Amino acid sequence: MDQITDLNDLRIFAEVVEHGSFTAAARTLGTQTSKLSRRVRALEEELQVRLLNRTSRSLSLTETGRQFYQHCLAVVAESQAAKDIVDQTRTKPQGTVRISCPVALLSSGVSGIISRYIDENPQVQVLVDATNRRVDVVEEGLDFAVRVRLPPLENTDLTVRHLGLSIHILVASPELAARHPAPSSVESLKDWSTLAMASNSGRFAWNLVDTSEKAISWAHQPRLATDDLATLRLAAMQGVGVALLPREFIGDDVQAGRLLHLLPDLATPPGLVHAVFATRRGMVPAVRYLLDALVAGFEAFNEKWYSGR
Template sequence: MDKMRSMEVFVRVVDAGSLSAAARTLDMSTVMVSKHIVALEKLVGARLLHRTTRSQSLSEIGEQYAEQCRHILHLVQAAETGAQAMRAVPRGTIKLSAPVAFGSQCLAPAMVEYLDRYPEVSLDLELSNRKADVVEEGLDAVVRIGLLKDTSMVARPLRPLHMIICAAPAYLERHGTPLTPADLSRHRCMDAMHWRHDTRWRITHSDDAKPPAPRMRSNNGEALRQAAIAGLGVVLQAEVMLADDVARGRLVPILRDYWPAPRPMHLVYQRDRQSTPKLASFVEFVVERFGLR
């Protein structure tokens, strides 16, 4: 028999004062009520109720067990109530992983509006260029750049990530402006350490497929940005990371005809979590703000 249901019946018998009275409130036969009590007594290995034809009383073990049953049933009810409330309105913590450039420059500032709109939602945002695992790491969603291989997830397309090539005015004044990708072999270039060898400096329309040798590498895009502004060399970086520097004249776009093709970007999450109001509200907001237009 269902253990939780038997606990409910036992507590109702204690409160009602008899098996027959409990049976009436539960819309259950007295025989079935008695079976639930017997099942619990077998489970705990002791008598819970002393019963006669005219009265019943709790045994010492029964008194203690009744209080424990009340506590357990209260916790279960509270958990169910909390779960129902979370399904009614967005509530809880969104656990998200996103690439550093997009996450820091675009997603994080937008979260001010999202969290204001949904005051009962919190956000755990991990910024990393590694490929986070949604299931193993217990994440609600990830922002993924590049072609997707896992078709078991829901993938909502976002605006593609554009990459641009820039250098500081002072650097170009000292070393000249490269006009073709082949010219980069004579310049100081900077690389992201997480780029694979076959995807470094994905320059298009170039007869020379060999990427330039880096003078500086870093696992942090902000470090490369600061080095480029300081005049160290030529940087290939996400447009969202460098847009303000270009607008303010701290960096100058170069080799425009050879910029890499935009890379696809998606918001990825598990199918069975799609109906959660917390996640649904977040997905709706991100797609509304950063989705394809």
């Protein structure tokens, strides 16, 4: 025998010993006396040892039964402790949350939302895989993955929660803007130096839409190309060139006047920021509240952006 077939039999045995009779234990457990007697008898047969001395009036432990009872108490206590941990994680945010998020999106404000969430929930640990690769939420043991996609979203077996929208806007430093006439169209930026995200093809183009959702694509040759948003932001503020950056990433810079929003009628098509996860069923508060914090964070940014314009 490798292990006891049904660990519930250990609890039943411990209850019988604690209450001193099958009848009293059955009353506590809400079951029949005969059922408990059969379960303990089956346990003895499985172990091939007698645990209880039975008479018509009393029960007593054998020496082996006494030692076995002590271990049963430990198992019951550990079982209760395990249940208590689960109950706690279901009532308040605590424990570890594992997520993945694209690097650019983290830089665009998600990292700040996560930091505030951790500060407000000191019993929660958040492990973030900052990656642009497509992750497998189930296989990699993630609670959820944050993604940005242009609509419509693809069909998937995963559950999706919408978090917000992400768009990119054209910005430049006041110093750079002062050296050129105010642009009236994207084509009028042909005499401006530009910045861009890195491209494997070596070709660079801004794909934009206007307020009527007309698509506009404009090719350019940037003075600086990199996949690091922080570098592009700094270069833009230093007047190196015009940059197309996530609105939520440089919103504070625009409102503070460190960057100017050029051609406000143009922007990239809005990307749907969303979280994907296996199921809502059994989701613990630490995960659910972090998702709520991300939704609230995007809503707060939009309110701040539009109120400041």
